[in-house]
Amino acid sequence: MRVECLGGTEPELAVVGGIHGDEPCGVNAIERILADPPAFERAVQFIIVNEEAIEADKRYLEKDLNRAFPGDPDGPTHESRLAAKLTEQLGDCLTFSMHSTQSYDGTFALIHEPDDRVTPVLKQLSVDAVVDVGSHSDGRLFDAVPTTIEVECGYQGSEQATENASRLVREFLGATGALPPVDRAGAEPAPLFRLDRQIPKDKASSYSVYASNFELVAAGEPFAAADNREVSADEPFYPVLMSPYGYEAVFGYTAQRLGTVDEFDKLAE
Numbered sequence: 648m649r650v651e652c653l654g655g656t657e658p659e660l661a662v663v664g665g666i667h668g669d670e671p672c673g674v675n676a677i678e679r680i681l682a683d684p685p686a687f688e689r690a691v692q693f694i695i696v697n698e699e700a701i702e703a704d705k706r707y708l709e710k711d712l713n714r715a716f717p718g719d720p721d722g723p724t725h726e727s728r729l730a731a732k733l734t735e736q737l738g739d740c741l742t743f744s745m746h747s748t749q750s751y752d753g754t755f756a757l758i759h760e761p762d763d764r765v766t767p768v769l770k771q772l773s774v775d776a777v778v779d780v781g782s783h784s785d786g787r788l789f790d791a792v793p794t795t796i797e798v799e800c801g802y803q804g805s806e807q808a809t810e811n812a813s814r815l816v817r818e819f820l821g822a823t824g825a826l827p828p829v830d831r832a833g834a835e836p837a838p839l840f841r842l843d844r845q846i847p848k849d850k851a852s853s854y855s856v857y858a859s860n861f862e863l864v865a866a867g868e869p870f871a872a873a874d875n876r877e878v879s880a881d882e883p884f885y886p887v888l889m890s891p892y893g894y895e896a897v898f899g900y901t902a903q904r905l906g907t908v909d910e911f912d913k914l915a916e
């Protein structure tokens with residue numbers, strides 16, 4: 648794990664890349680900043696996390712790091728020990744952690760129990776959507792550092808994901824006063840969703856997904872298939888993180904739409 652602190656020595660802000668070793672966008676965005684750092688007005692720590700998995704170009708070596716938090720310094724896997732190390736390094740920093748997906752080429756943010764440090768930042772991010780993970784925080788960084796904003800920056804390995812990650816980091820640093828703010832006057836507030844349940848995937852040799860992420864699936868509408876068996880919706884839902892092969896046992900998640908990031912009081916209800 649590589650840690651570089653800029654703008655001071657007691658950071659309350661953290662920018663994290665490389666939780667997953669095969670998602671280069673966050674690592675690239677951090678390397679760009681470190682190569683030519685601007686003048687920071689607040690201390691920020693930049694962390695490239697799973698260097699061993701990045702070197703191997705694998706999501707993880709022994710266990711998915713984003714299912715291993717809070718981790719254990721004497722744990723049985725590389726990722727369990729690394730999770731504990733990162734948890735200690737982050738403390739209660741407001742944390743910005745970058746990922747990429749196989750399910751969506753746009754950008755969205757993931758949050759858990761947003762507080763008054765998190766919500767003002769979300770309004771400054773140029774993302775297509777904000778998703779509250781609800782009860783689905785198991786082992787994610789949220790379980791160790793609740794003041795985390797995760798961003799999905801686009802397709803894994805794409806140049807666009809690196810560009811998106813660089814833009815979103817700049818917006819995060821502007822929203823937190825580490826750098827001058829980014830002018831987003833006139834930008835529409837992002838829609839806000841909450842994850843509901845996982846959509847199980849039967850064993851099959853091939854899968855398809857017809858639904859588009861963040862676009863409503865109507866009751867009775869077929870939205871995916873396992874081999875030739877179509878899967879239909881019992882109730883209307885918004886699909887999130889839906890893809891044919893992104894996860895082993897699920898297609899993705901159903902979500903409900905709560906409103907927009909300008910209406911955070913609804914989340915507290």
Ligand SMILES: [Zn+2]
Pocket residue numbers: 666667670745746747
């Ligand atoms: Zn990831």
